[in-house]
Amino acid sequence: MPSVDPYDVIVAGAGNAALCAAINAHHQGARVLVLEKAPEEEKGGNSYFTAGGFRFTHNGLDDVCQDVMPDLSDAEREQMILPTHDRQFFYDTLMKVTRHQADEELAWILIDESRDAMAWLRENGVRFIPMYGRQSYEVDGKQHFYGGVNIEAVGGGAGLVTFLLERAAKLGIEIRYQTGATKLIQDQDYKISGVTVRGPEGYEDIPCRSVVLACGGFESNPEMRVRYLGPGWDLCRVRGTRHNTGDGINMALAIGAQSFGNWSGCHSVGWDISAPPYGDRWILDNFQKHSYPLGIMVNTDGDRFVDEGEDYRNLTYVRFGKAIMAQPHRTAVQIFDQKTVHRLRDEYRIREVTKVEADTIEELAEGLDINPGKLRATIDAYNAACGADADYNPAILDGVTTSGLSPNKTNWALPIDKPPYVAYVTTTGITFTFGGVKINDKNEVQDITDRTIPGLYAAGELVGGLFYENYPGGTGLMSGAVFGQRAGKFAADYARTRN
Numbered sequence: 012m013p014s015v016d017p018y019d020v021i022v023a024g025a026g027n028a029a030l031c032a033a034i035n036a037h038h039q040g041a042r043v044l045v046l047e048k049a050p051e052e053e054k055g056g057n058s059y060f061t062a063g064g065f066r067f068t069h070n071g072l073d074d075v076c077q078d079v080m081p082d083l084s085d086a087e088r089e090q091m092i093l094p095t096h097d098r099q100f101f102y103d104t105l106m107k108v109t110r111h112q113a114d115e116e117l118a119w120i121l122i123d124e125s126r127d128a129m130a131w132l133r134e135n136g137v138r139f140i141p142m143y144g145r146q147s148y149e150v151d152g153k154q155h156f157y158g159g160v161n162i163e164a165v166g167g168g169a170g171l172v173t174f175l176l177e178r179a180a181k182l183g184i185e186i187r188y189q190t191g192a193t194k195l196i197q198d199q200d201y202k203i204s205g206v207t208v209r210g211p212e213g214y215e216d217i218p219c220r221s222v223v224l225a226c227g228g229f230e231s232n233p234e235m236r237v238r239y240l241g242p243g244w245d246l247c248r249v250r251g252t253r254h255n256t257g258d259g260i261n262m263a264l265a266i267g268a269q270s271f272g273n274w275s276g277c278h279s280v281g282w283d284i285s286a287p288p289y290g291d292r293w294i295l296d297n298f299q300k301h302s303y304p305l306g307i308m309v310n311t312d313g314d315r316f317v318d319e320g321e322d323y324r325n326l327t328y329v330r331f332g333k334a335i336m337a338q339p340h341r342t343a344v345q346i347f348d349q350k351t352v353h354r355l356r357d358e359y360r361i362r363e364v365t366k367v368e369a370d371t372i373e374e375l376a377e378g379l380d381i382n383p384g385k386l387r388a389t390i391d392a393y394n395a396a397c398g399a400d401a402d403y404n405p406a407i408l409d410g411v412t413t414s415g416l417s418p419n420k421t422n423w424a425l426p427i428d429k430p431p432y433v434a435y436v437t438t439t440g441i442t443f444t445f446g447g448v449k450i451n452d453k454n455e456v457q458d459i460t461d462r463t464i465p466g467l468y469a470a471g472e473l474v475g476g477l478f479y480e481n482y483p484g485g486t487g488l489m490s491g492a493v494f495g496q497r498a499g500k501f502a503a504d505y506a507r508t509r510n
């Protein structure tokens with residue numbers, strides 16, 4: 012390797028987790044280099060495409076307004092009801108959706124450091140606002156927030172990334188775009204001593220004392236998707252960046268890192284069937300269609316296949332994304348009537364929607380290429396199974412259920428009988444993968460014998476062990492922020508010991 016001054020910390024990636032790592036490493040006095048495989052015009056990774064929604068522990072509005080959202084006016088505060096989100100609730104939610112498979116140690120680090128990590132983001136220039144449009148309903152004149160993901164970065168994910176990049180620039184942190192890490196270099200005693208990169212001019216070995224891998228999962232690598240998620244996953248859409256192709260995971264495995272977590276699992280959602288193969292930087296996450304709890308979902312045979320009202324969308328949307336993969340032609344149709352259509356989230360009102368509207372169910376079915384008699388029968392059976400709706404309230408689990416169906420719709424079950432009827436056609440869009448490398452309580456990557464690989468740290472999507480089979484909304488960015496900030500600090504501390 013050339014005898015240039017080694018960087019203290021090289022961070023691979025420039026999404027949320029990586030930028031948190033880079034900024035915090037800099038705060039510890041480290042000389043930091045950020046490597047980003049994407050060109051600058053595709054900056055921000057998956058983090059850019061997000062709504063910027065975070066799930067974190069807090070004690071309600073007064074608490075959040077202290078140091079996370081201090082700009083909220085009194086009038087705005089008066090207008091909103093924000094339920095508390097305590098550590099036990101966060102833990103129970105994570106364990107419920109992952110069927111108690113999430114790693115205990117990682118889970119408690121995430122939960123217990125989430126509140127401080129939000130304040131850290133605010134201190135470092137990220138501004139937050141309530142998530143009015145997507146995570147609250149107006150009930151009795153007030154905005155009632157629900158579901159646990161109630162605060163978003165101003166400007167969503169694009170705003171979050173912009174704030175963090177501005178902060179990194181202000182601190183003088185060097186970022187090299189179009190420069191992907193391809194290989195980790197070690198000394199004979201296993202210590203990390205550099206990174207091989209592939210830049211615009213060719214390959215280069217860059218010396219360093221430590222590395223933070225924060226360069227995403229393998230969701231944009233069709234070959235790895237089929238290998239680990241299973242047949243058919245090569246055909247799904249990708250919701251975000253095309254650059255998360257598993258490089259960080261593969262580089263770490265190549266030097267003996269331990270694979271960890273749910274390698275056959277991923278985050279995926281109902282996504283407009285006409286969406287392009289990868290994320291669109293203008294439409295962002297608006298191809299998603301997440302208001303299915305307000306209606307019903309059928310496949311192209313006209314059959315319902317999930318309990319659309321099983322729980323809040325934040326706790327079911329990922330499992331249902333996978334369920335759509337198993338339907339004929341990987342397609343699901345969401346159907347609403349005029350009783351609920353006005354409540355659909357903003358993403359239903361973009362120009363780029365695959366939508367059919369009709370005055371009768373039969374006409375709707377024809378527009379959808381579904382057998383009209385079959386769809387009529389499904390909706391008649393569903394309507395007949397709906398009971399009293401006096402308690403209907405979309406902001407809580409209202410228990411307004413069908414009975415005698417398989418599957419029932421167990422909350423928010425209103426008959427679909429007020430035309431015109433509106434249908435949206437979706438397929439599966441993958442967000443990120445759950446399998447990754449194993450880290451310990453200092454973010455150090457562990458090898459296959461449970462020993463630390465000296466100088467190697469990881470954060471973000473490529474850390475395995477937090478999410479299994481399902482995922483509680485708003486936890487990806489939170490995990491990136493918590494483990495990113497930690498990785499930056501621990502990597503800088505370690506680099507200091509090698510000076």
Ligand SMILES: Cc1cc2nc3c(=O)[nH]c(=O)nc-3n(C[C@H](O)[C@H](O)[C@H](O)COP(=O)(O)OP(=O)(O)OC[C@H]3O[C@@H](n4cnc5c(N)ncnc54)[C@H](O)[C@@H]3O)c2cc1C
Pocket residue numbers: 023024025026027028029046047048049054055056057058059060061062063064065066190191192193225226227228250251252254255256258259290295296442443470471472473484485486487488489491
């Ligand atoms: C449409 C969409 C909406 C979402 N909404 C939310 C939400 O509201 N809330 C939430 O919590 N989560 C959300 N998520 C999930 C969230 O995006 C991820 O959990 C999180 O952004 C991952 O952050 P990260 O830093 O690990 O990865 P990324 O932000 O993807 O960053 C990884 C970076 O590494 C770069 N890279 C890849 N390979 C290399 C290499 N070899 N060398 C150098 N760089 C490399 C990539 O180009 C990328 O910039 C959403 C995701 C999508 C796609």
